[in-house]
Amino acid sequence: MRILFVASECYPLVKTGGLADVVGALPLALARLGADVRVMIPAYRGVLDKLEGVHEVAAYPDVFGGPGRLLLGSTRDGLPVMALEAGHLYDRPGGIYAGVDGRDWSDNPRRFAALGAIGAAVGRFGASGWHPEVIHAHDWQAGLVPAYFATSEDPHPRTVFTIHNIAFQGLCSASEFAGLGLPGWFFSPAGVEFYGNASFMKAGLVFADRLTTVSPTYARELRTPEYGLGMEGILNERADVLSGIVNGIDDGEWDPETDPLLPAVYSVRKLQGKARCKSDLQRRLGLSDDPEALLFAVISRLTGQKGLDLVLPHLDAIVARGGQLAVLGTGEPGLERRFSEAVGRYPGKVAAHIGYDETLAHGLQAGADAILIPSRFEPCGLTQLYGLRYGTLPIVSRTGGLADTVIDANEAALRTGCATGLQFSPVTAAGLGFALERAFALWHDRRTWKKIQAKAMAHPVGWEASAAEYKALYDDLLGRRPV
């Protein structure tokens, strides 16, 4: 079975969030099930340097204003990647979606239409004799792949479109849309038109054969106006082809027993290493080196979605109860500033690293006791899965994939011994406050805390089960009986 993933990010080549983790890990898990999977991403500056054995597999004379080539190589984990080189679109300083000033690149519609158009070209004509049977497009940046297929009756691969976050709708104006080589009638409510603009996300939702999202709860939430953000109508119409499959984690990268980024490794049976990670982290971040302090971590984009503003009112209470907080994140300047200011107000008790740091993310998952994820919505979320694996209890809002992956330590779960963390709702400062009170109560009942921690660490969070669900979906789409 030949599958082409089309996406804008792929770990370890380029990452701004969980999308990259999924696109980097799910194909490897599918390969273990016998599938032949390649990933297509843009060759942003620096990407080709991280690939091995790069060679050209296709060339295109005009990709929206300049030449383009597809270069096939593989990552250090052996994942085959086709990087779309088109210097006029992707070879520039700054971020992959925005410049150094933080503003989105004004030609993003063309940059990601190019990704969709070349993804579709590989679908139709192959690349050096490799012809995908299914194209799996991820989020709005790849949303035009099925739209380009819909422009003619010619045969093409079947398509799956996965929604990782419907809040990013990939909008462009009617005039920009006119330059993307799609028929004018697509700009209509039955096509990609969305309240006066064109939406690449909607293109995926309208034209793909199957739709998935990254948790069953988000698949249901998306069908309401509160979470669907205007797309709920089309999602209700297409509910028969929409499903939710939770993300897994790459346990080659995220495993406390082998993690090379940690000062000490540990396992559920030998937790001494986790204590060393905690003390190392406290010293590195300027927190008091205190094994008794309940250390909460935050590893997140600092945006409204993530609900981290709800943590700020609780800093006094966390510190008064002997707790500590360590924040790693970037995002909205207001939130960055408020967390940075808190460091001065609570010396030795609150630490904030404003920036993106993969090594510190591992250090925090290992060294903290609990990880806070008070998201207002969360399609899946990966940091709670890393928290489970590292015995760092997730304290999460009851939404999306957080609701599907963490078992709340309520009375019933405590009695049956199945709890793996804490959930709270409503998603308000008060709701989070009650969860923090429960966390401190459990911390003082160390036997129960340790039981929850052991259960969390044993909870299966790898890709096996979910990769098998995707494989079954592809089989079904291709009219094959699962083998």
Ligand code: ADP
């Ligand atoms: P989202 O994709 O919405 O940002 P996820 O929880 O799915 O949320 O994935 C976030 C990913 O990005 C995780 O791998 C997390 O460790 C990582 N991450 C987020 N912020 C940072 C940061 N500042 N430094 C390092 N890694 C980060």
Ligand code: GLC
């Ligand atoms: C998005 C979502 C996040 C999800 C990730 C990977 O960024 O915000 O919840 O885990 O995609 O699917």
